[in-house]
Amino acid sequence: xxxAAVRRLQDRFGEKILRAFSEHGxxxxxxxxxxxxxxxxxxxxxxxxxxxLPTTLTCVDYIDEKPRxxxxxxxxxxxxxxxxxxxxxxEEGDPEVPSLTPIYRGLDYWERYCWDMYGIRFTGRTKxxxxxxxWEGFDGHPLRKDFPLRGRTGQIPELDIKDIYxxxxxxxxxxxxxxxxxxxxxxxxxxx
Amino acid sequence: MSSNxxxxxxxxxxxxxxxxxxxxxxLGWARKNSLFTYPFATACCGMEYMSVAGSRYDIxxxxxxxxxxxxxxxxxxxVVGTINLKQAPILKRVYDQMAEPKWVMAFGVCxxxxxxxxxxxxxxxxxxxxxxxxxxxxxxxxxxxxxxxxILLQEKIAAQSHPLIDRTPPPPEAIAAVQSxxxxxxxx
Numbered sequence: 001x002x003x004a005a006v007r008r009l010q011d012r013f014g015e016k017i018l019r020a021f022s023e024h025g026x027x028x029x030x031x032x033x034x035x036x037x038x039x040x041x042x043x044x045x046x047x048x049x050x051x052x053l054p055t056t057l058t059c060v061d062y063i064d065e066k067p068r069x070x071x072x073x074x075x076x077x078x079x080x081x082x083x084x085x086x087x088x089x090x091e092e093g094d095p096e097v098p099s100l101t102p103i104y105r106g107l108d109y110w111e112r113y114c115w116d117m118y119g120i121r122f123t124g125r126t127k128x129x130x131x132x133x134x135w136e137g138f139d140g141h142p143l144r145k146d147f148p149l150r151g152r153t154g155q156i157p158e159l160d161i162k163d164i165y166x167x168x169x170x171x172x173x174x175x176x177x178x179x180x181x182x183x184x185x186x187x188x189x190x191x192x
Numbered sequence: 193m194s195s196n197x198x199x200x201x202x203x204x205x206x207x208x209x210x211x212x213x214x215x216x217x218x219l220g221w222a223r224k225n226s227l228f229t230y231p232f233a234t235a236c237c238g239m240e241y242m243s244v245a246g247s248r249y250d251i252x253x254x255x256x257x258x259x260x261x262x263x264x265x266x267x268x269x270x271v272v273g274t275i276n277l278k279q280a281p282i283l284k285r286v287y288d289q290m291a292e293p294k295w296v297m298a299f300g301v302c303x304x305x306x307x308x309x310x311x312x313x314x315x316x317x318x319x320x321x322x323x324x325x326x327x328x329x330x331x332x333x334x335x336x337x338x339x340x341x342x343i344l345l346q347e348k349i350a351a352q353s354h355p356l357i358d359r360t361p362p363p364p365e366a367i368a369a370v371q372s373x374x375x376x377x378x379x380x
Contacts, residue, residue: 134313135278142312151312154277156284158320163310 002027002082005049012042028085036088037098043075043084044103051075051084054100057110059118063145068092069118073100073107090120099125117143212355219354223267223293224346225255230266230290232283235273237300240332249335254342263289268345269322274302275315287322293354295345297326300333307331 006020006027019030031039043051055074067089076083099122100107112132114120119141122129139153231241244251251257260266263286275283298318301307304327306316328341
């Protein structure tokens with residue numbers, strides 16, 4: 001639907017568009033982290049693209065692949081009625097991405113969500129980067145694939161009641177099972 | 193010296209015990225039939241609570257029709273729905289703010305045991321942080337189940353002792369426990 005938009009981006013940026021493809025009716029361009037701000041600025045300001053509405057930003061954790069995280073920006077043009085995805089790969093060791101909040105103010109909560117759930121840091125934000133859902137001081141980022149399934153850390157002490165077994169969680173001997181079995185540092189002492 | 197009365201008691205504490213039992217039964221009868229509820233509704237069970245409180249099932253038949261949205265005026269805390277770990281300190285604080293005597297009903301499986309939310313964010317049963325009198329199973333429970341639980345709670349209240357004045361000082365370890373609970377009720 002928006003092949004014209006993809007072609008326009010390829011004409012404008014050339015080699016900086018690493019890949020462009022269409023998948024399930026979505027037109028996707030893959031860019032490098034360094035070019036993200038420039039591409040997004042062009043998408044927002046260009047008359048022909050007119051992608052003014054940031055629909056969503058989410059993150060995918062490909063735990064087995066080398067650039068582990070992939071950020072997916074979905075932009076929409078209300079006037080031209082076309083949609084475009086911009087994908088950026090982020091390394092696990094250096095999960096920092098330039099923030100798009102100076103261009104798209106609506107991405108504020110989405111960036112906070114990605115920081116909260118996946119631990120992606122956004123630099124150059126207009127507002128401070130806080131957690132969206134979990135409380136301040138929560139240990140870890142829960143939607144990462146290596147976060148233990150039952151890695152519960154409460155804010156107040158709880159009675160020591162054994163968890164109900166509800167079927168297979170992380171398999172025995174696996175790294176998540178080991179992490180779930182060992183008490184986490186923020187677990188508070190048990191009050192009877 | 194003979195007497196026509198069936199029972200003659202001369203010992204003071206026995207006579208007092210009789211009066212206290214009478215007062216306790218009367219207070220228990222009054223309290224079980226005038227439960228002011230605090231609906232702590234967080235999830236879909238709240239719909240079922242509305243059904244219970246509405247005219248079709250009518251929790252007013254059991255004297256518990258008066259939802260008070262201040263914990264200080266409530267006797268019965270209805271924990272209706274999933275309590276996640278971010279909500280747990282708030283629930284604890286609400287419970288601490290309620291005046292004695294107070295009772296708690298876990299409404300539905302999520303409040304009772306976490307339900308199927310066996311994940312990083314959900315408290316696995318409110319009995320880990322506050323004492324619970326009645327557990328009502330179901331996802332969500334039928335209104336009849338809730339009313340059954342309420343009748344169970346009424347029987348429990350009627351069987352409890354309700355002293356007018358409790359003059360016995362609490363043991364020091366109980367005071368320490370209350371203080372630690374109060375500390376735990378606040379945020380870290």
